[in-house]
Amino acid sequence: MTNEKQNDLLCMKNIHKAFNNVPVLKGIDFEVHAGEIVTIIGSNGAGKSTLMNIVAGVHKMDEGEIFFEGKQVNIKDPNVAERLAIGMVHQEPSLCENMKVYENIFLNREPKKSNGLLDRKKMIRESQEIMQQLGFDVDVTKTVQDLSIVSKVVVSIAKVMIMKKKLLILDEVTAALNQREVEHLFEIIAELKKSKIGIIFISHKIREIVQISDRVYVLRDGKVAGIFDKQQSELKEKDIINLMLGETQWKGEYSERTLAEHSENVLLDMNHISKHNMFSDISIKLYENEIIGLAGLKGSGITELMYSIFGIMQYDSGTLCMEGQPLKAKCPEEAIKRGICMITNDRQNEGLAMNRSIQENILIASLNKVKNSSGFLNKRRMKDVAKEYIGKLSVKTSGPMQQVKFLSGGNQQKVVVAKWLFRDSKIVLIDEPTRGIDIKAKNEIYDLLLEEKNQGKGLMIYSPETRELLNICSRIIVISNGKQIAEVKRGDELFTEKGLLHIMHSY
Amino acid sequence: MEKTQGLLISAIILAVLLLVSAVFIPKVFQPKNLENLLRIYAPGGIVAVGLSLVILTGEMDVSVGAIMTLAMAVAAKVYDISEPGALLTACITGIFAGFLNGIIVTKSKVASLMITIGMTSVYKGFASILVRAQKKYITDLYPVTQRLGTGNIFKIIPIPLFFCLVFALVFEIVLRKTKFGSWIYYTGANKRAAWMSGVNIDRIKIVCFTISGLLAAVSGVLLAGQLGSSTVQIGDGYDVTAISMAVLGGISLAGGKGTEVGTLLGFLTISLLQNMMAIAGLGTYVSTTLKGVMIILAVLLYGITTVKKE
Numbered sequence: 099m100t101n102e103k104q105n106d107l108l109c110m111k112n113i114h115k116a117f118n119n120v121p122v123l124k125g126i127d128f129e130v131h132a133g134e135i136v137t138i139i140g141s142n143g144a145g146k147s148t149l150m151n152i153v154a155g156v157h158k159m160d161e162g163e164i165f166f167e168g169k170q171v172n173i174k175d176p177n178v179a180e181r182l183a184i185g186m187v188h189q190e191p192s193l194c195e196n197m198k199v200y201e202n203i204f205l206n207r208e209p210k211k212s213n214g215l216l217d218r219k220k221m222i223r224e225s226q227e228i229m230q231q232l233g234f235d236v237d238v239t240k241t242v243q244d245l246s247i248v249s250k251v252v253v254s255i256a257k258v259m260i261m262k263k264k265l266l267i268l269d270e271v272t273a274a275l276n277q278r279e280v281e282h283l284f285e286i287i288a289e290l291k292k293s294k295i296g297i298i299f300i301s302h303k304i305r306e307i308v309q310i311s312d313r314v315y316v317l318r319d320g321k322v323a324g325i326f327d328k329q330q331s332e333l334k335e336k337d338i339i340n341l342m343l344g345e346t347q348w349k350g351e352y353s354e355r356t357l358a359e360h361s362e363n364v365l366l367d368m369n370h371i372s373k374h375n376m377f378s379d380i381s382i383k384l385y386e387n388e389i390i391g392l393a394g395l396k397g398s399g400i401t402e403l404m405y406s407i408f409g410i411m412q413y414d415s416g417t418l419c420m421e422g423q424p425l426k427a428k429c430p431e432e433a434i435k436r437g438i439c440m441i442t443n444d445r446q447n448e449g450l451a452m453n454r455s456i457q458e459n460i461l462i463a464s465l466n467k468v469k470n471s472s473g474f475l476n477k478r479r480m481k482d483v484a485k486e487y488i489g490k491l492s493v494k495t496s497g498p499m500q501q502v503k504f505l506s507g508g509n510q511q512k513v514v515v516a517k518w519l520f521r522d523s524k525i526v527l528i529d530e531p532t533r534g535i536d537i538k539a540k541n542e543i544y545d546l547l548l549e550e551k552n553q554g555k556g557l558m559i560y561s562p563e564t565r566e567l568l569n570i571c572s573r574i575i576v577i578s579n580g581k582q583i584a585e586v587k588r589g590d591e592l593f594t595e596k597g598l599l600h601i602m603h604s605y
Numbered sequence: 606m607e608k609t610q611g612l613l614i615s616a617i618i619l620a621v622l623l624l625v626s627a628v629f630i631p632k633v634f635q636p637k638n639l640e641n642l643l644r645i646y647a648p649g650g651i652v653a654v655g656l657s658l659v660i661l662t663g664e665m666d667v668s669v670g671a672i673m674t675l676a677m678a679v680a681a682k683v684y685d686i687s688e689p690g691a692l693l694t695a696c697i698t699g700i701f702a703g704f705l706n707g708i709i710v711t712k713s714k715v716a717s718l719m720i721t722i723g724m725t726s727v728y729k730g731f732a733s734i735l736v737r738a739q740k741k742y743i744t745d746l747y748p749v750t751q752r753l754g755t756g757n758i759f760k761i762i763p764i765p766l767f768f769c770l771v772f773a774l775v776f777e778i779v780l781r782k783t784k785f786g787s788w789i790y791y792t793g794a795n796k797r798a799a800w801m802s803g804v805n806i807d808r809i810k811i812v813c814f815t816i817s818g819l820l821a822a823v824s825g826v827l828l829a830g831q832l833g834s835s836t837v838q839i840g841d842g843y844d845v846t847a848i849s850m851a852v853l854g855g856i857s858l859a860g861g862k863g864t865e866v867g868t869l870l871g872f873l874t875i876s877l878l879q880n881m882m883a884i885a886g887l888g889t890y891v892s893t894t895l896k897g898v899m900i901i902l903a904v905l906l907y908g909i910t911t912v913k914k915e
Contacts, residue, residue, distance in 0.1 A: 410801070434803035448801050451794035453861060462791050463802040465784040474782045517802065 106165065107132045107265055107296040108153065108184075113162035115148055122148045123159075124320040130265065133294040135287065137307045140317030140342060146300055149317070150267050153298075154186045155179040167264075185258035186267040193250060193257075195243040200225035202242055203257045228256045232286050248279040255286065266290065267298045272306060284310055302395055304599075308333045316341045339599050358552065360388035360572065364421075365556040366407070366525055371416030376402035377580035380416075384525065384556040389547065391567030391574035392560040393598055399580035400560045401443065404527045408440040409433040420525070434463065437524035441514055441531060445507075449514040452503035456495060457484035459502055459513050464521045487516035492542065508539030515543060519550070526550060528559045531566075544570050564598045576601050614906060615854050615870040622874055626881050633881060640763060642880040644755075644831070647765035648673075648824035650872035652843050653850035654772045655820030657868045658813040660851055661780075662806075663793040663860025664710060664717040669847055671728035672702045672818050673825035673840030678732035680826070681835065688747050695822045702728060703818015707811030725844070733837050754830020765827040769872065772820060777865040789813065793860025842893075849900045850875050855907065875899070 108130045115123040123145045130136045138146050151157040153164075155176040164171055166182050173179050179186075193202045200221045201208075209217045209224075225238040234252045242250065251271050258266055268287075272280045287297060287310065301307055307314060314326040314333060324341045326333050366384040371377075377399035384390055392400045406413040409427025418425050420436055427433035430440070442448040450459050461468060461480055468479045484498035491512040495505060502510055511531075518526060531543055548570055551557055561567050567574050576584040576598065584601050586592045592601065626633040633639070652669050659666045680695035706724055710717040758767045780786035792799045792806045800806050821840070829835040854871030856863030875896065882892035 408801075429805075430801045431803040431805055440801070442801065447795070448797055451791055451798050451861065454791060454794045458787065458791060462787065462799065462804065465787055469784065475784060475787065477782075 106130070107134075107167060109165040110149075110153070111163045111165075113149065113152065113164075114160045115145075115152065115157065116160060122320050123152075126162075126317070126320070126322055128315060128322070130296040130298060132264070132296050133291055134312045135291055135297045135299055135310055137299045137301065137311040137314045138317060139301065139304070139307060139314060139338060140323075144317040145320045146317055147269065150186065150269060150298065150300065153179070153184060153265075154267060155184075180261075183262065183264040184267070185261060185263035185265070186269060187251065187254045187258060187271055188269050193242045193253060195241075197242060199236060199238040199240055199242060199245070199253055202253060203228070203238070203260055205257070207261070224260070225256070228259060232256060232259075232289075234282070234286070248283075251283065252286070259290075263295060265296045265298070267300070269300045270302065272301055272303060280306060304335045304338055307338070308335055314338060318342065339596055358387065360385035361554070364419075366558075367417075367419040368407075369417040369419070371403075371406065371413045371418055373399075373402060373406055373411070373413045375580075376406075376411075377577070380577075380582050382558075382575060382582070384558055386554050386556055387551055389551050389557040389559060389571045391564075391571030392558065392577055393564050393567055393574050393602060394560070394577040395562075395602060398577045400577050401529050402580075403577075404440055404442075404529055404558070404560070407433065407525075408438060408527055410440075434521070434523070438527065439463070439518040439521055439523035439525070440527040441518060441529065443530035445510055445514050449517075450502050450510060453501055455499045456488065456493065456502055456505070456513055457481065457498040460484050460487055460516045460520055463517055467520070483520060487520060490519075491516055491546065512539065512543065515546060519546065524555055526555060526557045528557065530561055531559060540566070564595050564602075568593065568595060568598075574598065578602060612855060612864065612867050612870070615867050615874070618853065618903070618906075619870055619874045619877070622877050622881075626877065630881050630884050632884050633877070638880070638884070640761065642876055643766045644763035646872065646876035646879065647763065647769045648828040648831075649843055649846040649875070650769040650850060650869070651765070651772055651824040651827070652817075652821050652847040653854075653868050653872055654769065654776060654865055655817035656847045657851045657854070657856050657863065657865060658776060658789065659717075659810075659817045660848075660856050660858060661789050661793045661860060661863060662810050662813050663796060664810055664814070665848075665858070666703075666706060666721045666814060666817050667718065667844045667848070668702070668706060668721040668724040668728055669817060669821040670840035670843035671725040671732075672699055672821040673828070673843055674837055675702060675728040675732045675840075676822035676825045677829050677835040677839055678735045678837065681736055684747060688749050691747075692749065692826055695826050696819060699818040699820070699822020699825070700815055701818070703815040703821070704811065706818065707814030710814065711807040711810050729837070736837060750826060750830040751833065752830070754827050754832070765824075765831070768823065768827065770869070773865045773869045776816075780865060785809070785812075790861050793857075793862070795861075845896065845900075846875065849896055849903075852900055852907075853903045857907065858904070 106129045108128075110126065110128040113123050113126040113128070114121070126145070126149060128149065138149070140146050148157060152159050153173065155173040155178050158174060164173060171178070171182060173182070194205065203225045204221045209220045211217045222238055229236050229238060232252060232255065234249070236245065236249045236252060242253065245253065272283065287299070290297060299307070299310065311333065312328050316323045316325070316338060318341070326338065363386040364383050365386050368380055368382045370379050370381055372379055380403060382390065394400050402411065405411045407418065407427075409429045409432050412426060412428070420438070425433075425436060427436070446452065457480060461483065465475065468476050468483060470476045481498055487493075488495060488498060493505070493509045493512045493516070495509065502513055505513065528547075531547065544566065547557060547559070559567065559571065564574070571588070573585060573587045574593070575582060576586070586598065586601070591597065652673070656666055656669055676695040676698040679698040680691040683691040683694045706721055709724070710720050713720065753764055756764045758764055780789060788799065788804050788809050791802075792804060792809050796806050824843070825835075825840060828839060832839075850871035851863070851868050852858065852871065853874050854863065854867035854869065856868060878895060878899065879892045882888070882895065
């Protein structure tokens with residue numbers, strides 16, 4: 099091993115990983131030095147989280163080598179990562195909400211008095227010291243659930259600091275923070291850097307990345323697309339975006355596709371609808387035979403907007419009309435009866451009953467369609483319908499009675515789609531239609547959605563992958579922090595990934 | 606496939622038990638004993654059939670025994686006026702108590718186990734107030750009640766058993782063949798997904814609690830008819846008995862899994878077990894202990910088989 103290599107805090111070589119035979123990481127080399135801030139950027143599915151989960155011991159790599167402080171290590175579970183002094187702060191801080199701040203900081207390493215009882219005074223005192231060190235004013239005797247999100251992130255960092263970590267992974271911790279809070283967090287990170295801690299920073303916000311990073315790794319499709327080093331040249335937003343997209347590969351596909359014009363009939367008319375703390379002043383008209391794309395970063399309020407239309411939650415103010423009639427659904431049942439359906443991004447909890455069969459999951463929303471005149475369910479018809487949709491969506495399964503938990507993610511998603519296709523709603527709301535599924539299944543699902551549109555339906559789709567929206571939508575509305583900030587139509591100059599990224603990242 | 610697998614386990618347990626009794630306590634198979642045992646334990650079976658519906662939706666109702674007591678206490682007030690009126694009153698009381706359970710559980714969002722533990726006390730207390738804690742009420746002067754408890758249909762089928770079979774059959778058909786049945790299973794399997802698919806999960810739970818209350822009341826009437834009297838303790842222990850029958854029959858406490866046919870097998874198993882104990886002269890204390898052991902064993906057994914599959 100060379101001298102240089104021994105300076106590396108973390109060195110990963112030729113890392114491979116696949117889920118359900120879909121390769122996610124295809125030979126990644128990655129290194130972090132002590133006292134260095136390294137950023138990883140890449141669109142969803144590029145492999146960022148997978149790579150970090152391998153470092154943190156959550157996932158096991160299929161192939162490759164990891165060196166930590168010059169020694170080869172096998173991080174087979176999170177305990178090993180813990181012993182190596184690798185700490186990870188997640189996007190949604192994983193704290194015990196009902197416990198006090200200092201209890202969380204000292205969780206599992208509580209100092210004890212000589213009589214064996216907890217030394218609360220010491221815990222409180224040391225917690226306060228750390229908070230001071232971080233320059234953050236958090237009352238350590240407060241319960242975590244009463245804290246703001248920034249404070250929670252800070253507590254997570256404090257928790258990691260008390261363990262004297264050598265490597266710190268910050269996974270999209272700034273997603274929920276405002277500008278001032280981010281600045282403050284960056285000061286803390288700069289301090290950490292001085293104490294020779296290696297930091298891996300994951301973020302979607304390119305402006306932040308340029309500001310803070312020493313080096314930037316751009317991942318694309320499970321490979322390192324390129325590395326930018328501050329010491330060699332200035333970091334430029336444009337270069338990073340270009341590399342992220344791999345322009346040459348995708349140029350043309352979406353601009354060439356022509357979509358039939360939408361009809362003049364307004365299906366859904368949102369008029370200045372708002373919900374406190376979620377979204378405000380949204381006015382969108384959805385026409386028959388149209389697919390609208392919604393673009394935005396995580397936490398932009400798009401999910402909540404869809405929830406409010408579908409009746410999972412209710413909007414506070416403004417009006418919403420469906421085909422001219424006002425609509426404020428109290429529950430999904432009401433929205434479904436009016437002809438709205440929603441495919442949420444959480445198929446495990448909201449889309450499917452994992453222990454029930456494919457057939458039951460497809461039919462659950464439309465049992466009236468398979469009843470006999472006598473009121474009993476027609477078993478044969480049920481099976482036929484299930485088989486029809488299994489064929490139509492090419493779901494890979496042993497048959498309609500197979501439990502959905504035995505299907506792969508993509509096939510599970512197809513079952514959710516099948517449920518609503520069979521229900522035949524006028525309006526289809528989709529929150530991340532292709533979450534966690536491979537390219538082939540993605541394309542199949544998008545073809546089905548286009549087919550739906552051509553039958554005179556209105557679709558509203560959110561996807562974190564703007565590329566997919568560009569592919570099938572006639573216009574895209576960008577939402578940031580709950581506000582509608584731009585609308586881009588097919589044919590506009592900005593109707594490109596780069597254009598949308600610029601809009602999204604500049605707010 | 607899973608349906609039959611659950612049934613298979615229940616059937617095996619029953620078969621083993623039958624074998625044991627055939628070898629060691631052949632007296633069990635005397636026709637008179639069989640008729641007797643099925644009659645005596647059928648009220649428990651009826652409660653189990655109703656309770657199974659509640660458990661399938663992912664909820665629990667431990668107040669079924671108390672509902673039996675309450676239904677008979679309320680009916681006692683009407684018996685002297687009109688016997689059919691009293692029977693009707695018992696049923697209405699059961700329906701009302703079950704409905705109340707369902708409403709409170711769905712509106713409060715508190716775990717149904719806790720709610721129904723509370724309601725057990727409420728119903729039993731109320732029953733005692735009504736009959737002023739009389740030791741015994743409803744004497745053997747009422748022919749219809751007595752006939753229901755002790756009579757036979759087609760000369761050989763005890764009426765309580767007949768009720769038990771009919772209820773099990775009806776609800777098995779409901780579960781298999783109707784929209785409502787599909788909703789029950791789906792709600793139990795994933796209530797949020799059911800809700801987001803447009804299923805009115807609250808209504809389904811309320812209906813199931815109500816049916817369970819009604820069946821508890823019916824079984825109260827049959828039991829009182831059998832005993833020739835009723836006391837404020839008449840329903841005691843029937844909650845545990847019913848739960849053990851359902852669980853032994855393969856009804857998953859997590860909801861969404863099991864059948865009424867299974868519950869029927871569970872009913873036969875528990876009845877047989879208690880009868881064997883009685884004939885062997887082990888007394889009710891031993892059989893109570895064994896019933897508890899059976900519940901735990903059954904839950905473990907189902908747990909092991911499902912974990913293995915995954």
